[in-house]
Structure formats: C-alpha cells, structure tokens
Amino acid sequence: MWITEIYKHDHRLSKLSPTIRALYWAPAMVLTLVSGSVYFNFTMFLVINLFLLYVSRIRLSNLARLYRIPIVFILVGCMAIVLEIPATKAFVSLGKLSIGFSAHGIQLATLLVSRSLALISIMYFMLLTNTISEIAxxxxxxxxxxxxxxxxxxxxxxxxxxxxxxxxxxxxxxxxxxxxxxxxxxxxxxxxxxxxxxxxxxxxxxxxxxxxxxxxxxxxxxxxxERPYAISQLLIPVGLASMSAFLLLICGNYGW
Amino acid sequence: MVGSLIELKAASYRYPSGKKAIAEVDLSLPEGKKIALLGANGAGKSTLLLLLNGIYKPTNGELHYRGKQYRYNRKALQELRQKVGIVFQESDNQLIAPSVYEEVAFGLNNLYSDKKWIREQVEKYLDYFDLLELKHHSPHQLSSGQKKRICLASVLAMEPELIICDEPASNLDPQSSRATFELLDAQNKKGKTLLISTHNVNQAYVWADLVILLKEGAVLSIGSPKQVFSDAETLAEAGLEQPLLVKLARMHQPGMEAEELPENEAELVNRLTKNLCTDL
Known part of the structure; x- marks a missing residue:
C-alpha cells in the first residue's frame, strides 16, 4: 500500500493553501516532539487519525494498512529496550542466562511507541493532505x-x-x-x-x-x-493547536 | 510560396556509443503544413525529432530556424524549445507533476515569471482540452487518452510554432486517436506546423500534406502523400507497405498515375460507384 495509491485529490483541505494546511499538522508535530507524556502522545495519535479519516476521505482499512510496516519496525526496535539480560525477574532461562523485561525499559519503550505512533500519524496527515510538489x-x-x-x-x-x-x-x-x-x-x-x-x-x-x-x-x-487566504481559515487550526497545547499542559501538570 | 520553418543541413548524429543514428540529412520543413515522418523501427525517427527540439546536437551539420543558424547556448535552447514543442510517444515518460494543473503549468513556469499570466494560460488550455474537471487529479491515474490530452495541453500551452508528436496514436483506442488528431488539426488551422512520426501509412496518407520516408537515418523519399505512397518499391525498401486506399485504387485500375490516386475513402467509393453505374 502506497500513499500515492490512496491519496484523494478532493480531500477536505484541498481548497486551502499548503501554508494554512501546515497549521493543522505543524503545531501537533512540535508539541509531540517536546512532549514526554505517554497519555498526550496516544491522545494525539487517536485524534490525528480520526481527523485524518474525516479530512482525507480514505478508508479505515487503507489507513490501517499504512501502519503495518512502521509498527513492525517500532516493535522490533522496542524489544531491544524492553528485554533485560540477565533479568532480575526472568520469564525464561536458557541455561544460566535469564531473560526478562526491565521495568525502566518498559516505561521507555511505551514512551517511544507512543511518540513514534503520534509522529507517524502526523506525517501521514501531512502526506495525505499535500502533494509532493506542495510539500516542496x-x-x-x-x-x-x-x-x-x-x-x-x-x-x-x-x-x-x-x-x-x-x-x-x-x-x-x-x-x-x-x-x-x-x-x-x-x-x-x-x-x-x-x-x-x-x-x-x-x-x-x-x-x-x-x-x-x-x-x-x-x-x-x-x-x-492559486488558493485565496482568509483569516477565517485560521480559526480551526489555531483552535486545535490551542486545545493540544492545553492538553499537554494538563498532562505535564499532573505528571501523566 | 511557403517558407521553411526549420531546416537540417547535412545533419548527422551519433549516439555516445558511436552508433550512427542520423546520416547527413538535408531536410526542410515548410511552415503551416502537416508533415508525416515514416520509417520502420530503428529508422531514426525519434532521434530526428529530438534533433529538431535541440535535445540532441548534431555531431555534424547545422540546424536552421527561420533561416538563421541555430546556436546551442542556454538562451537559444530555451527559445528553440519554446518554439518547437514535442509530445513524446509514451505519455508516462513525459508526465512529471503530481497534478494535471501543475503538469500543464510546467513548461510555462520554466519559461516565464509572470505567475498571473501563466495561471490564465493554464486555465485557458485546461478548458480547451476539456481537462478542467481533472485539474486536481494525478495524471498518472488517468486513462491513456486523457494522459495524451494532458501531454498535448502541456506542450501547446507554451504556444510553439512547430508541434512535434512522436507516434501520437500509440496506445490509444480509435476514438481517442481520432480525438487527438482532431486537436492537432485544429492547431494546424490556426497556422501551426505539425510533424508527426508514425508507422501508420493509412493515417499518414489521408492526413499529411508532406511525407518524409526515413531508412537507417537517411531520407529515402520526400513528397506529397500521393507521390511517396505510389512508389511501392521505395516503401518496401523502407520496410513499409502501401496504404490500403492506394492498393485498392491500383487493383481497380492498374497503372494509375500518382496524381490520379484518390485522396480519401469517400473519393474512392465515389469513383467505384460511378464506374459501376457506367458499366450497368
């Protein structure tokens, strides 16, 4: 499954200029990059994907297929972080070698998975709402x-x-x-x-x-x-960015 | 008297591998005419077309545009490529932009800086080629006929004086092929010179004002369709056959002179019907 195969030229942001469109994904990307909150990242992942399904008019099955390869890579990468050898709490032993999960590793891997998924969803949002020449x-x-x-x-x-x-x-x-x-x-x-x-x-x-x-x-x-600019076009992206920033502040405040 | 638009004088071209593609060709293309370039596979048709557009520089000989010898510097190349537009055989090897709009704007954007004028020109040609509804589509996901129309629109938007089409009907169904030729004919009526390369002798016979026969990179024969296609031997030497109309006319009246050959199907049918009525 390739992005160009499922890209819909008549997506719901097609009437906006690429600069205005960038306001939908760029703040989300910056906030995800600076966020250390797993809850925030997973919320972003969920919200971005729901918004992407609505905006890009692509099917859920096609979007799910897009995630197959990155998820495999992320999970394989996380295994190296999660596994502990020799482990304090082993779930399998090979001779004298005990293999288990490390608590710190699980914490780190969760953060990595959440952040990676959120960033990938934002990347897909960008690619499914812009042509390559618009990005250029x-x-x-x-x-x-x-x-x-x-x-x-x-x-x-x-x-x-x-x-x-x-x-x-x-x-x-x-x-x-x-x-x-x-x-x-x-x-x-x-x-x-x-x-x-x-x-x-x-x-x-x-x-x-x-x-x-x-x-x-x-x-x-x-x-x-040429796509005309209007101040009203800024309302939704600025609103969404403000809500995301507010959510990040809440997550940060409560230590989530 | 029609003047020459573009001329090749003793022009030769060798590929970097050393293989000779064009051998000392002297060719003069008259302005405002419909010209067909015919030859078997590997005769050098596509190479000759690229020489005329300045993509290839003759290894020997000269290229003249409107009587002036052509110089292969950057500015002159831009000028020549604007005046000599080329539509390639395979549309997929020409389409580069992610949307139809950007594809049609591609050449204009490379040539001019006035964005407002470019946008007006693009809209004009999208409308002319009936592509307005497809302007946001990816050209790669359209049908062969639509792709050919986009390629034509993208070249014609640059308003060239000579329009070159390499096998304009290749990969097209009869309806799309006819539509393509109708679009080309409309350009000819506006005074543009057309040069197409083709294997289709039947199409070339009824369409062209001038026919050029090519063999192994050299011009074998040049003249009106009637002159060129009446000579079965030369055609066979070039690896081609006589058009069906010529064959039928000669079957009906062996030894018919070149000038007496029918111009199209309707004329042949009229003659046959007339003869049948006379016989009865």
Missing amino acids: ELMRKFRIPALLIDLFVITFKFIENLRNTGFEMHRAQKCRLGYSQKMKRIPLFAGLMAAVFHQSMQNARQLETAMQARCAGENYCFLQE
Whole structure:
C-alpha cells in the first residue's frame, strides 16, 4: 500500500493553501516532539487519525494498512529496550542466562511507541493532505536549501519509478509462472532487481529528456493553483493547536 | 510560396556509443503544413525529432530556424524549445507533476515569471482540452487518452510554432486517436506546423500534406502523400507497405498515375460507384 495509491485529490483541505494546511499538522508535530507524556502522545495519535479519516476521505482499512510496516519496525526496535539480560525477574532461562523485561525499559519503550505512533500519524496527515510538489513549495517558503528540496523531489520520483517498474516486471514474471518453484525464487528475485534498476534508469532518463524539452532548469519548480487566504481559515487550526497545547499542559501538570 | 520553418543541413548524429543514428540529412520543413515522418523501427525517427527540439546536437551539420543558424547556448535552447514543442510517444515518460494543473503549468513556469499570466494560460488550455474537471487529479491515474490530452495541453500551452508528436496514436483506442488528431488539426488551422512520426501509412496518407520516408537515418523519399505512397518499391525498401486506399485504387485500375490516386475513402467509393453505374 502506497500513499500515492490512496491519496484523494478532493480531500477536505484541498481548497486551502499548503501554508494554512501546515497549521493543522505543524503545531501537533512540535508539541509531540517536546512532549514526554505517554497519555498526550496516544491522545494525539487517536485524534490525528480520526481527523485524518474525516479530512482525507480514505478508508479505515487503507489507513490501517499504512501502519503495518512502521509498527513492525517500532516493535522490533522496542524489544531491544524492553528485554533485560540477565533479568532480575526472568520469564525464561536458557541455561544460566535469564531473560526478562526491565521495568525502566518498559516505561521507555511505551514512551517511544507512543511518540513514534503520534509522529507517524502526523506525517501521514501531512502526506495525505499535500502533494509532493506542495510539500516542496512549503519547504521553499521555509527557506530550506534548494539542493535539499530537489533531492527530496528526485528521491520521491525515483522511488515511485522503481515501484512502478518493479510491480510491472514482477507481474510479468508471475504471468510466466515465475516464483512457482521455491528453489528458483531467489535467483528470480535477484534478476528482477537488476532489471528493475536498469529499466528505472532508462525511464528516469526519458523523463529528464521530456523535462528538458519543456525548458526545465536546475530546480524542480511546479506552479500550483492559486488558493485565496482568509483569516477565517485560521480559526480551526489555531483552535486545535490551542486545545493540544492545553492538553499537554494538563498532562505535564499532573505528571501523566 | 511557403517558407521553411526549420531546416537540417547535412545533419548527422551519433549516439555516445558511436552508433550512427542520423546520416547527413538535408531536410526542410515548410511552415503551416502537416508533415508525416515514416520509417520502420530503428529508422531514426525519434532521434530526428529530438534533433529538431535541440535535445540532441548534431555531431555534424547545422540546424536552421527561420533561416538563421541555430546556436546551442542556454538562451537559444530555451527559445528553440519554446518554439518547437514535442509530445513524446509514451505519455508516462513525459508526465512529471503530481497534478494535471501543475503538469500543464510546467513548461510555462520554466519559461516565464509572470505567475498571473501563466495561471490564465493554464486555465485557458485546461478548458480547451476539456481537462478542467481533472485539474486536481494525478495524471498518472488517468486513462491513456486523457494522459495524451494532458501531454498535448502541456506542450501547446507554451504556444510553439512547430508541434512535434512522436507516434501520437500509440496506445490509444480509435476514438481517442481520432480525438487527438482532431486537436492537432485544429492547431494546424490556426497556422501551426505539425510533424508527426508514425508507422501508420493509412493515417499518414489521408492526413499529411508532406511525407518524409526515413531508412537507417537517411531520407529515402520526400513528397506529397500521393507521390511517396505510389512508389511501392521505395516503401518496401523502407520496410513499409502501401496504404490500403492506394492498393485498392491500383487493383481497380492498374497503372494509375500518382496524381490520379484518390485522396480519401469517400473519393474512392465515389469513383467505384460511378464506374459501376457506367458499366450497368
């Protein structure tokens, strides 16, 4: 499941400029980064996802699928923090080696999981309400060096290109009964990877030629449709940001 | 007398690998005409088109635009690419922007700085190509016909004088293909010069004002469709066949001169009906 596959161009924030849209996610990101509260982070995770489902018009099943890979990575990473060897309270012993959970590790891992999930949900919110060129434009407004922005756009385009080429070639292999024999799977996959890189390079070259033919310069500049600003557009994001800050203060005050 | 818009004078091109793609081509494209470039696979059609747009620089020979020798500096390249718009065979290899609006604005944004004028121009062309409702869509998720329309809109928005289309009907169903040619014809009526590369001899015969036959990077034959397509031997040498209309006309009347060939299906049917009535 890829973001570009489920991105809805008619999401509920599409009429707003990317700068106003940033006010929906940027304060949440800053507050989550500075927060040390597990409750706050989980609340943000929940609220952002509910808001994302409403705003982006995507299905819950699709959103859930997006979390599969990051959750696996986070949980695997947390195992290293949670496990204690040798453990004071072991749940399994391998000879003289006792393995258990450390109380401090569990606390730290919970904070890590909550913060990571909240930040990932904010990242998905940003990606599902902005196109790549809108994010690049926003980066330009924040005076991020042009080289980094171009690298960001090129990397995104190349990954997209690799994915499309890989998908088509994999389908072509399967149509010719590829991967039907277990012993041949690894060489076939290696062959696929080599062909995908080769084809992707060719596609990238052709794209470059097509861009040059339309006078493309050194920077990847796209022109978005003009979206009018209005003070009233600020009310909801500022309200949400204030409520989030208030919640963080409460969590901090009560030591949650 | 129609003047030449663009000329190649003894132009050759070799790929970096050393393989010769274009061999000393002398070619002059008249202004305001519909020109078809034909040849078998690997004849050098796409390379020739890229030479005309300034993407490739001839290894030998010269390129002249409106009688002036072309210089390959940065400013001149920008100018040439604005005047010579190219629509590529594979739409997916041309579409770069995340939305239809940004795709149509891409070339204009690279050329001009007046954002207000660019936006007006983009809206105008989106409307002309019936793409207004799709302007926020990702071009990659649309049908082949729609993608081709977006590619055309994005190039035509730059208002080129010469519109080059590499296989404009490839991957298109007959209806989309017809719509594409109608859009191109409308541009020709506005005075734009059209150059298409194609394998489709039937399409080229009825559509083009001038036909160029290419073989192994060299011009084999050039002339009106009737002149070029009446010569079966030269066509076979280029790896092509005569159009169906020519074959039928010659079956009906062997030895028919090139100038006597019918221009389109309607003319052939009229002649056959007339003959049938006379015979009866």
